[in-house]
Amino acid sequence: AQTVTQSQPEMSVQEAETVTLSCTYDTSESNYYLFWYKQPPSRQMILVIRQEAYKQQNATENRFSVNFQKAAKSFSLKISDSQLGDTAMYFCAFMKPIQGAQKLVFGQGTRLTINP
Amino acid sequence: DTGVSQDPRHKITKRGQNVTFRCDPISEHNRLYWYRQTLGQGPEFLTYFQNEAQLEKSRLLSDRFSAERPKGSFSTLEIQRTEQGDSAMYLCASSNYGAIDTEAFFGQGTRLTVV
Numbered sequence: 551a552q553t554v555t556q557s558q559p560e561m562s563v564q565e566a567e568t569v570t571l572s573c574t575y576d577t578s579e580s581n582y583y584l585f586w587y588k589q590p591p592s593r594q595m596i597l598v599i600r601q602e603a604y605k606q607q608n609a610t611e612n613r614f615s616v617n618f619q620k621a622a623k624s625f626s627l628k629i630s631d632s633q634l635g636d637t638a639m640y641f642c643a644f645m646k647p648i649q650g651a652q653k654l655v656f657g658q659g660t661r662l663t664i665n666p
Numbered sequence: 667d668t669g670v671s672q673d674p675r676h677k678i679t680k681r682g683q684n685v686t687f688r689c690d691p692i693s694e695h696n697r698l699y700w701y702r703q704t705l706g707q708g709p710e711f712l713t714y715f716q717n718e719a720q721l722e723k724s725r726l727l728s729d730r731f732s733a734e735r736p737k738g739s740f741s742t743l744e745i746q747r748t749e750q751g752d753s754a755m756y757l758c759a760s761s762n763y764g765a766i767d768t769e770a771f772f773g774q775g776t777r778l779t780v781v
Contacts, residue, residue, distance in 0.1 A: 554708070556708075587772075592774075593774065594669070594670070594772045594773055594774045594775070595709075595757070595772040596772070597769050597770075600769075641708050641709070643708075651697065651714060651716075651721070651722075651761075652697065652699060652714075652759065652761045652769075652770035653699070653711050653714060653722065654701075654709070654711065654770065655711070656708030656709050656710070657708050658706070658707055658708050659706075659707070659708050
């Protein structure tokens with residue numbers, strides 16, 4: 551079974567700073583997907599960024615980028631120029647593609663606070 | 667609004683009572699998922715449907731839990747004889763069958779408190 555571990559329960563940075571959230575996972579699969587989801591307070595979870603394991607290039611979405619180290623089974627999220635609206639719980643998630651089903655295995659989450 | 671909708675948003679029930687939650691997915695999505703999220707933890711997969719067929723159930727889904735998606739549109743999750751350990755946020759998500767990298771869209775969840 552796959553497991554996802556986020557070792558930082560909470561993080562706090564000042565607005566405009568760069569912050570990196572850590573995630574490690576364990577799997578014997580070679581083909582899989584990794585995700586970072588954001589869950590703002592009292593709002594629904596939304597996808598931040600996605601990485602396919604077969605792609606060597608790290609995914610980037612505007613201020614969000616990942617550092618994907620397949621051999622180390624590490625998948626960190628970097629948020630540049632952090633904004634107050636980035637305050638949320640962040641979840642790392644693993645998916646083994648089975649006919650496209652989004653059966654996700656989530657980590658415990660990191661609570662990120664951006665301070666003004 | 668074309669997002670995933672869940673009802674009710676909050677439910678408080680006494681131990682031993684039955685509760686039912688509803689999820690309305692994004693209209694063109696044929697896959698629907700239920701997850702459970704306890705305080706301080708990430709969501710855990712419970713079950714998913716493709717159209718009206720329930721394709722997988724987690725071991726977390728005890729006999730007291732049942733999920734349906736009768737016409738391949740909305741889904742219900744029923745918990746019978748609720749226990750305090752059932753207190754959690756129940757999340758629904760939907761996606762489109764097809765491309766592997768299709769995104770799952772989540773609802774705001776139903777928070778269940780069993781007293």
